[in-house]
Amino acid sequence: MDQHLHVFMTVAEKHNFSRAAEELHMTQPAVSQYIRILEENLDVRLLERNNQYVHLNKAGEIVYDHAKEIIGLYTRMQNLLDDLTHKANGPLSIGASYTFGEYVLPHIIANMKTRYPEIQPTVTIGNTAEIADFVMHHQLDIGIVEGHFKKEKHLKTEVFAEDDMVVVASTGHPLAKRPGKVTVGDLAAQTWILRELGSGTREAADNVFEQLKIEPETIINFGSTQAIKEAIESGLGVSLLSKWAIQKELRHGDLQIIEVDGLPVARQFSLVTATPYQTKALQVFIELLRQKEWLD
The missing domain is CATH 3.40.190.10 (Periplasmic binding protein-like II)
Incomplete structure (x- = not known):
């Protein structure tokens, strides 16, 4: 049955019997036979067909989701058995x-x-x-x-x-040139370059804002940490980033950690x-x- 599921998943992902056959190194009639037997065994139609493409119907979506899990478990079982005698x-x-x-x-x-x-x-x-x-x-x-x-x-x-989260700015930013630690008021007045809502880095930033009672006047969202670093280097604003993520920029002198009371925070x-x-x-x-x- 695992081979039937494997063929079915390939057809679903390729949206085409011919492409699936090429991927599996099988003939198209053989692929069609596997799908037919699987549908007969399950007593339900899984694919909707037209002249060129196939797509999953509701039953097919259910089988596809569970097939990924079944094949993953089967593969893991086989790997565990192989481990009994191999490094x-x-x-x-x-x-x-x-x-x-x-x-x-x-x-x-x-x-x-x-x-x-x-x-x-x-x-x-x-x-x-x-x-x-x-x-x-x-x-x-x-x-x-x-x-x-x-x-x-x-x-x-x-x-x-654990990873430390720190406030970061470009080396030419006014906060980077200021001696000593900056105040909460200084931070609130900055443009903050942050990850999108739902990311772990954004969650950490929101927690710091709540902890320090900061309400940023301006927030610009970016979908990646790399884009945020580029924006900071260009002088667009400041951010709260992982020390892991800025090691190269710190070594090269492109970014600078801003000292703030209550920071860094660990996640x-x-x-x-x-x-x-x-x-x-x-x-x-x-x-x-x-x-x-x-x-x-």
């Missing part, structure tokens, strides 16, 4: 929220590949809620998230690191898993996270 190798699907995924995770994966070259990582970057949901539905082996998210009973979480990062059974590849990765060599 750490095989696929490892990692998800991470933006700050960790973009500025820290690449260094950890490079270290892991040096030590364990047979591990094959794939990375998904998304917001905290998305990553936690992917883990819960077995579409990721592990997630690395920040901030708050809905914790389901079968999700296991472990806080493993926690957690790893999230959904199964007590871990492949050796996942165990190796978790151990690298816990060792914190990447913080040096």
Whole structure:
């Protein structure tokens, strides 16, 4: 049945029997046969067809969502069985929220590949809620998230690191030239360049505003941390960013941390898993996270 689901998912993703056949290295009649048998076994039609394309109907959407979870579980089971007799190798699907995924995770994966070259990582970057949901539905082996998210009973979480959030400006900004610490009033009068609502970084910024009783006069939203850094360097305003995200700019003298009473504030990062059974590849990765060599 897993092969039938695999063929079905490929057809659904390619929206075309011929393209799916090419992807699967099968003939088109063979692909059609797999779909027909699956629909007969489930006693429901899954695809709506026209001359060129196919698309999922409501039943097909339900089967597709569950097929991803079933195949993910089957693959994980096979990897666990393989681990009984082999060293750490095989696929490892990692998800991470933006700050960790973009500025820290690449260094950890490079270290892991040096030590364990047979591990094959794939990375998904998304917001905290998305990553936690992917883990819960077995579409990721592990997630690395920040901030708050809905914790389901079968999700296991472990806080493993803290990250300082600091106010940042360009080196030519008036606040950067001012001696000593700046006041809350100074901060409120600035143009703030922030991530969009719903991101972990924006949640941290809003918490700092509440803590310091700051009501910014002007806020400009950007959809990525890199865009925010470019905006700050151009003199557009100030921001609250992770120290992890600005290491290169601090070394090169492009950005400067603004000293403020009550800052920096620390936010926690957690790893999230959904199964007590871990492949050796996942165990190796978790151990690298816990060792914190990447913080040096």
